[in-house]
Amino acid sequence: MSDGADTGRALAALALDPGGLGGLVLRARAGPARAALEVALARLPGPARRIHPDTPDAVLFGGLDVAASLAAGRQVRSTGLDAAPCHMVLPMAERTRAGLAARLGQMLDAARGHCLIALDEGAEPDEAAPPALAERLAFHIDLSETRAGDVDIALPAPADLDAARSRLAATTLPEGAATTLTALAARFGIHSLRAPLMALRAARALAALDGAAEATDNHLREAAGLVYPARATLVPEAEQTPEEESPTPPEAQDGAETDDDGTAQSHLPDEILVAAIAARLPAGLLDPSGGPSARRGPSANGGAGDRQAGRQRGRPLPARPGPPDGRARIDPVATLRAAAPWQTLRRAAQNSPPGQVIVRPADIHLARYETRRDRLLIFAVDASGSAALARLAEAKGAVELLLAQAYAQRDQVALVAFRGDGAEVLLPPTRSLVQAKRRLAGLPGGGGTPLAAGLLAAGEMAAQARRQGLSPLIACLTDGRGNIALDGTPGREGALADALAMAGRLSGDGIPALLIDTAARPGPQAADIAATMGARYLALPRADAARLSAAIGTARDDLTG
Template structure:
């Protein structure tokens, strides 16, 4: 087996990638699918070719683009056939046509949440249900998905709603050696495994080991152990066994659980001949733990339980440094697709991206959608040509009869400009903690906003109240000058700072912008809204402002700049319904990523 390379998921080595393809070919509907992260190139072509060679000849193979319409994906009215027949004729849709086969989803890193959600619902229920255009269709569907992910950046990923339901996560995006020679399995072996699969049994010990492994690896989804069970049964059938054994459980843990790991399991078992330590040892770093887990040549002791063996196999498959990168992101499980975009979507009459159609009269600020208008009129043509129970014998019978209620106009959505409002606590307590580092982090965020042509604003609050240092602007130079002169010292009028940020956000919303509030504070409020000192009153006012901010529905991020996370700052973030980020060192990269992630919500 090839050694895994740095930065490559555990399924990325070629042998494991081919094994995942074979297990998927044995049970496409049970495994639900594979996420293949790899740019177009020889490695992906060879893997797809290998998969096609493992599937039986009559297996339907369809490729679905990311911009497919709902009527083609789930089925709907066949407009051409309906106009020809004078009555509604249904189009079954791609998913129904692919029943019993495999579907390729292209460029899933750009797939919309709506399309991913519809496909995920079909995977969950096994049913394609469609009710539109006067038609009701309900079809049973069992298929497998190959989600092609061509993302480059970490936040360019297949939607979680889809990848969470697919058993195997294969990453071929790094440097790897493609093994030559005949494959370990062929179509004949897969066909035999399919016949044996219904007879394969899985014992309670194996099920318990997979569940314990998922929990120890920090896998939150309940689907993961269920998918691992299906992978273990497919592994047993592929090897000609009617019962799952230790080898099959280890394969399932390595291919299904390890790529989803969010934590490293702790190794509590010692070798029987290990002598007790002479002195307490410092806690091992993650890198040391991973190095010990990745020693594939270590002896598996006879007294090791199946739970421990599964954990060792899964931990050994986790790439070095992967979990460190996830932890640095704060909330690394949240992956966003908003890089390079700005603002929220708003309705538009004539500009932007088409977003369906609605009833309406064309003209002025709206455009006629001819196809949807014909689609609405098609089911009624035969009825409209009847006069007193008999069909009209005129030339008008050959024409399409359209009535005012059939008119459909196109809806458009376009992105608005984002205004990122930085409300910086410049009081004495915050200045003593991390104010200087916060300035550097804010400058990096300002540069990022400038690249995306968004606007930024900076206000500071200290002493008697807030001060607007930088009105909304795109000028990076002006922003840096305002931060350079950011003073520090005095009390913390936290309520006043929140109120000022809300007023600025309300003004931006009225202008059609999408405001994002980033509050940097240590939460040590001691100046009330009326300007009087007093910690209790100041905290009550701050919580009141936070609850009001929550009611306004703004996207907000609270960055706790204290040396240690402060309980009041956490409570304040909860009352604001803001994302909380404890950042004692004000790391610019982490803070910038957190703001982008908050903007994607």
């Protein structure tokens, strides 16, 4: 959102329920526009704590205080930010590594009243805050194209905020609000339940701001408009009634209730609300010709292969001052170099004998290293049924497009096809475009859908790749409608149970994954499997090779960067 009124309402709701709404992502470079909004953020309750993309665990969760321990001659432990509610401000959020994003997400999930203000300063569209972190923050504000004079945010007076905060606990939601907001989220391809839960909390906060005892449809609409647009993955098509069907009676329409006199009362979701949210969707959504992934070029996270910060081995980087956190080594040369200029003054102050080296906590420098690792994109392609030829053709084109970039990015590509009663590795990990074309030339298709076997084969390949030092990502192309169980017996119920079990196994192994729903009408089966697998879900029923390549390239850098 970039409208001043919407931004003001979002900030006011966040001031009422910071722990429930999680926080916000503010996309803006440092300047007057962002400074004006940061002034409004100072109205949030609780102390503000500024952190950075390399914040150690000791700051978040406490640990050994080296300086205090040296001064006291005994172990002194410090408390972390998780000890008391506060709102954390994270500049340069686009540089946050996956480990810190996970730990910040753990703090937000603990629901102790913390909230996070992620200041996204990315210069390019593909530079953004980690998706796993942004998903936990209710509001996304974009001021990247806003001038300072256009930022006009009106917040309620402190007394009004205090009064609304006291009303919040007693404010209720209308019956069926959760169902309608969840259905609306599904229409925009939002399959994480965090979005409708945050929209419900935002609706309660907005109702409390307006002094209402119960949230109205207008509050639900406003909350959905504030929370959903930045999370949408598709633009919903208008619902049409088939010509051969009779018009649906008013009492049976979705999102409507009927009074005693038979008059239908309109409720969410309606086409007006869908159009309002669609108008706020990010430009170029899922458009490889104009979206971020089309301009991506080499990986924004890794360049020629991922760069991974190491603490024990790799290419040495300049040492950096900081307290030992139990994970990084102390660089003795850099530490002594920092302490050397002060030895004369320190010996005189302490009457120490000549030759004694006095090291203070501020002198300690930690060694840093950098390693590079290759990435492996594993395509698990549903090669069953009458539409197999189209899906395999799309996968073939996407593999060839990604292989063309493999030499610059050090990526490898593999292909697993599942059909009939099992899965087959058609293309082992490779960068060879010639070998790939030869293997892809005669892909078979048809038969049943052993989805569980495909996930099992892809997971085994990913585990083997990890043992070899690669960074795997599974991209599964399927409609989610498996009908062959792991033991080869037909039946949708057993096949779905086995597929969910394999998806849970991949999630437990922590393997990044992307599930692309290729069904003509995306259904809940693929979304449920993606949620169990912890995978990003993307509905692309009419995807071509270019869109598949763009979507997988974006997920590759977000999930394995």
